[in-house]
Amino acid sequence: MIRTAFLALLFVVLAAAAAVAASAAFIGGTVVGADGKPVPSASVTLEGNNMTATGTTDAAGRFAFSGLAVGTYTLAARTSGGEGVVQVDLGSQGATVTIGLLKVVGSVRVLRTPSIAGSGTDIVLNQTQLARSPAGGSLPGVLLQLPGAARGANGVVHINGDHGDINYVVDGVPVPQELNRQIGSEIDPSDISFMDVLEGAYPAQYGGRFAAVVNINTRVGNGPPGFDGSVLGGSYGHLDSRMGYHAPLGAGSLVVDVRNEQSDRALDPPNFAAVHDRGGNANQFVRYTLPRGRDFWDASLSHSYQAFQIPSDVAGGQPVATDDSETQDDAFLNLQYHHALRGDGALTYGVAFKRSRIRDSGDPANDIGYSLSSDRTSRDVTLDVDDVVRSARHEIRAGALYDAANVQKIYRITLQVPGAASTVTDDAPNVGHTESAYLQDAWRMGPRWRLDYGLRWDGFQVFSTEFDRGFSQVSPRVKLTRLYGSRGAVYLYAGRFFTPFSLENVSPTAARELNVLLQPTLAPFDLKPQRDTDLEIGGHLPLGPGELGLRVAQKSATDLIDDTQVGTTALHQDINYARGSISTQSASYQQPLRNGGRVYLSVTRTRAVNQGCETQLLAPCFGSSTDWTPADHDQRWSASGGVLRNDARGGWLSLDGEYGSGLSSSYCRPASDGCKVPPHLTFDVQKGIAIGPAAALTVGVLNVFNDRYLITYLNAQGNHYAAGRVFELGFRFRTR
Structure with a gap:
C-alpha cells in the first residue's frame, strides 16, 4: 500500500x-x-x-x-x-x-551527429548501415560490430567483459527480460531502423542492465504507400524472406512487416559436426504513428516465434536420435504519447505489455544425466513517464517507471540415474515489482565545460510461495566533461548501478531435491541484486576526417550476478559471487564516407574476474574456489572493424571483421588465469549490385576463411563450435 x-x-x-x-x-x-x-x-x-x-x-x-x-x-x-x-x-x-x-x-x-556528450565508445547505426552489413539479418551479428563485443554461444554477446546484460530500449521503453534466455533473440533486426548504443558513462535515466544500453527505433515509413522486401538463400539450408508495407493511414502513418527464416544449423552445436540442429523463426511487426501538431501518438506491436532443435552431443555419448527442442514465443505492445511543451521541452507518457513463453521438450529415453520438460511464461505491464525542460545552459530530465511482472512456470527435471530415475517438479509462481525514479541535469557551465549529474532510485521486490524479498538503492552519477571545440572532449565519470536478479528462479524445495547429496537441508532463498561502482575516464579526439573514441573503465561489483546451468539442461539459474571486477580499456575509430558509408575499427582489452561464489540455492558453490577466478565470459582481447562503401547507383560493398582472443575454459590442469579457448579471426563480406533504382542483388560470404573455432569449451556455457564458411545469394526491392 x-x-x-x-x-x-x-x-x-x-x-x-x-x-x-x-x-x-x-x-x-x-x-x-x-x-x-x-x-x-x-x-x-x-x-x-x-x-x-x-x-x-x-x-x-x-x-x-x-x-x-x-x-x-x-x-x-x-x-x-x-x-x-x-x-x-x-x-x-x-x-x-x-x-x-x-x-x-x-x-x-x-x-x-556529434557524440562527444556520451562515452568514448558509443555508436550510432542508421538504417542503411544496418541493412547493408553482412550480418544485418542477425542481431548478435550486429552487436559483434560494437567495441568490446565478445561472441558467446547461441546468440549470446558479452560486451565490455559483462555477462550479456544488455539493456534494450525499444521506441523509448526498456524491454522486460524476466526469463533466463540462453539461445535465440526475441528482437528481429529487420524491425530496426536506427540503433543508438551507449557503452558507458550512463546518466541517471538508465537502469537495470549495464553491459550496454541499446536504444532501438523501429521501422518507419514516410511518404506515399510502398512495399519493400527481400529473399535470401544460403548454406546450411538457410532461407530468409521478408515483406514490408508502409502507407499513410488517416492523419498518421502505418508500417507493417513480416519475416520468416529457417536453417539446418540454427544453434552452435557441442560437436564439430552439427546433429539435430534445425530451427526457424517467424516475426510480425506493426507500427502506427499519429502526429498532432508537434505532439504525436506512437503504437507498435512486435511478435516473434522461434523453434529450435537442441543439438545432440554425440561425442559425449548422447544418441543421434535424441530429440530435445525449445520454442520461444514473445509479444511486445508499446503505446507512447509525446507532448511538446512551449519552448524546448517535452513530456512522454507510456504503457507497455510484454508476454514471453519458453517451452522445453526433453527426451528422457536418450538424455544423459538430466532431462528437462518445462513451460514458463512471463507477463509484464510497464507504466512510464519521462519529462524534460531545456534552457540555454541546462537540460533537466526526470522520470519514473513501474513494472509488475508475473512468472508462471512448470519445471519437470528428470534425474537420469540408472534404475532409479526420479523427477523433480517445480510449479511455484514468482511475482515481481520494479520501481524507479530519476532526476538529472546537463549543465553547460561555459564554452569549455559541461557537468552531467543526477540521482536515481531503484526498488525491487520478488514474491513466491517460499520467499518474499525486497531491495532498493539510491544511485548518484556524475560526469565532468572538458570540451575542445565541436569534435573533441575529455571526461571523468563516477556512478553507482543497481541490477536485480532474474524473476525466473528454481524454488528452494526443488533446489534441495536436485542436489540432495550436497544439500541435505532446505537452503534459504539467498539471491541478491548486483550493486556496482563504475569509474571511467575517456574522450573523443578528431583524427583526420574521422573520430577516435577512448574509454578506460573500472567496474567493481558486490553480489555480482552470473548464471549456472541446471544440470545439463537448457535451464539456467542466477547465482551471486561475493565480488566482481571488470577492467576495460577500449579505443574506437569511426570515419564517415561518401553516400552514407563508413569505416570503423575498435580494439578492447578487458579482464573480468569473480571472487567467492555465495549462492546456496543451487549447488554450484559447494567446493568452488574462494579466490579470484576468471569469469566464463572473460575474453582479454577483442577487435572489430569494417567498411561500407555505397555507390551512386544504389549498390554497395561491405566488409566486417571480428577477432577474439578466446573465452575462459577449465581444461587446464592446474587451473590458471590464462586458460582460454584458442583465438579466432573471421571476416564477412557482402556485395550489393543495383539492378535498377529500387532493386539489388546481394552476394555474401560469411566466415570467409572457414575458421570453425571453438566458441566455448568446458565452461558454464558448455561446448560450442562456430559455423564454417557460408555462401548467401539474395534479392531486395522497394516500391514507392
Missing part, C-alpha cells in the same frame, strides 16, 4: 513538472546564408520517424525541435533566396547542426 501510494504521488508530481523524456532528443542549430551570416525568419521542416514538424528561425537564425525519438531525420531550410537540406542521424545525446542555404536546390548533406 505504501509503495503504491508513493508511486501514484510520484507520477502526479512528475506529470505536473516541466522536465524531459528519457527517449527524447533534440535537434537544434542555425540557418546561415551563402555569406555565413545567420538567416532570420527562414522556414525549417523536419521529417522522419513517421512524423513531420515545422518551425521558423528566430532573429539570430536559430531553430530547435524537441521531444524527438532517436533516428534519422531530414531538415530542410527555405527562404526566397535559397534552400538547404541536411540528413541527420540523431542519437540520444541530441544534435546541433548548421544549415547552409544554397541557390542550387536538391543538394543533401549527410551528417553524423
Whole structure:
C-alpha cells in the first residue's frame, strides 16, 4: 500500500513538472546564408520517424525541435533566396547542426551527429548501415560490430567483459527480460531502423542492465504507400524472406512487416559436426504513428516465434536420435504519447505489455544425466513517464517507471540415474515489482565545460510461495566533461548501478531435491541484486576526417550476478559471487564516407574476474574456489572493424571483421588465469549490385576463411563450435 501510494504521488508530481523524456532528443542549430551570416525568419521542416514538424528561425537564425525519438531525420531550410537540406542521424545525446542555404536546390548533406556528450565508445547505426552489413539479418551479428563485443554461444554477446546484460530500449521503453534466455533473440533486426548504443558513462535515466544500453527505433515509413522486401538463400539450408508495407493511414502513418527464416544449423552445436540442429523463426511487426501538431501518438506491436532443435552431443555419448527442442514465443505492445511543451521541452507518457513463453521438450529415453520438460511464461505491464525542460545552459530530465511482472512456470527435471530415475517438479509462481525514479541535469557551465549529474532510485521486490524479498538503492552519477571545440572532449565519470536478479528462479524445495547429496537441508532463498561502482575516464579526439573514441573503465561489483546451468539442461539459474571486477580499456575509430558509408575499427582489452561464489540455492558453490577466478565470459582481447562503401547507383560493398582472443575454459590442469579457448579471426563480406533504382542483388560470404573455432569449451556455457564458411545469394526491392 505504501509503495503504491508513493508511486501514484510520484507520477502526479512528475506529470505536473516541466522536465524531459528519457527517449527524447533534440535537434537544434542555425540557418546561415551563402555569406555565413545567420538567416532570420527562414522556414525549417523536419521529417522522419513517421512524423513531420515545422518551425521558423528566430532573429539570430536559430531553430530547435524537441521531444524527438532517436533516428534519422531530414531538415530542410527555405527562404526566397535559397534552400538547404541536411540528413541527420540523431542519437540520444541530441544534435546541433548548421544549415547552409544554397541557390542550387536538391543538394543533401549527410551528417553524423556529434557524440562527444556520451562515452568514448558509443555508436550510432542508421538504417542503411544496418541493412547493408553482412550480418544485418542477425542481431548478435550486429552487436559483434560494437567495441568490446565478445561472441558467446547461441546468440549470446558479452560486451565490455559483462555477462550479456544488455539493456534494450525499444521506441523509448526498456524491454522486460524476466526469463533466463540462453539461445535465440526475441528482437528481429529487420524491425530496426536506427540503433543508438551507449557503452558507458550512463546518466541517471538508465537502469537495470549495464553491459550496454541499446536504444532501438523501429521501422518507419514516410511518404506515399510502398512495399519493400527481400529473399535470401544460403548454406546450411538457410532461407530468409521478408515483406514490408508502409502507407499513410488517416492523419498518421502505418508500417507493417513480416519475416520468416529457417536453417539446418540454427544453434552452435557441442560437436564439430552439427546433429539435430534445425530451427526457424517467424516475426510480425506493426507500427502506427499519429502526429498532432508537434505532439504525436506512437503504437507498435512486435511478435516473434522461434523453434529450435537442441543439438545432440554425440561425442559425449548422447544418441543421434535424441530429440530435445525449445520454442520461444514473445509479444511486445508499446503505446507512447509525446507532448511538446512551449519552448524546448517535452513530456512522454507510456504503457507497455510484454508476454514471453519458453517451452522445453526433453527426451528422457536418450538424455544423459538430466532431462528437462518445462513451460514458463512471463507477463509484464510497464507504466512510464519521462519529462524534460531545456534552457540555454541546462537540460533537466526526470522520470519514473513501474513494472509488475508475473512468472508462471512448470519445471519437470528428470534425474537420469540408472534404475532409479526420479523427477523433480517445480510449479511455484514468482511475482515481481520494479520501481524507479530519476532526476538529472546537463549543465553547460561555459564554452569549455559541461557537468552531467543526477540521482536515481531503484526498488525491487520478488514474491513466491517460499520467499518474499525486497531491495532498493539510491544511485548518484556524475560526469565532468572538458570540451575542445565541436569534435573533441575529455571526461571523468563516477556512478553507482543497481541490477536485480532474474524473476525466473528454481524454488528452494526443488533446489534441495536436485542436489540432495550436497544439500541435505532446505537452503534459504539467498539471491541478491548486483550493486556496482563504475569509474571511467575517456574522450573523443578528431583524427583526420574521422573520430577516435577512448574509454578506460573500472567496474567493481558486490553480489555480482552470473548464471549456472541446471544440470545439463537448457535451464539456467542466477547465482551471486561475493565480488566482481571488470577492467576495460577500449579505443574506437569511426570515419564517415561518401553516400552514407563508413569505416570503423575498435580494439578492447578487458579482464573480468569473480571472487567467492555465495549462492546456496543451487549447488554450484559447494567446493568452488574462494579466490579470484576468471569469469566464463572473460575474453582479454577483442577487435572489430569494417567498411561500407555505397555507390551512386544504389549498390554497395561491405566488409566486417571480428577477432577474439578466446573465452575462459577449465581444461587446464592446474587451473590458471590464462586458460582460454584458442583465438579466432573471421571476416564477412557482402556485395550489393543495383539492378535498377529500387532493386539489388546481394552476394555474401560469411566466415570467409572457414575458421570453425571453438566458441566455448568446458565452461558454464558448455561446448560450442562456430559455423564454417557460408555462401548467401539474395534479392531486395522497394516500391514507392
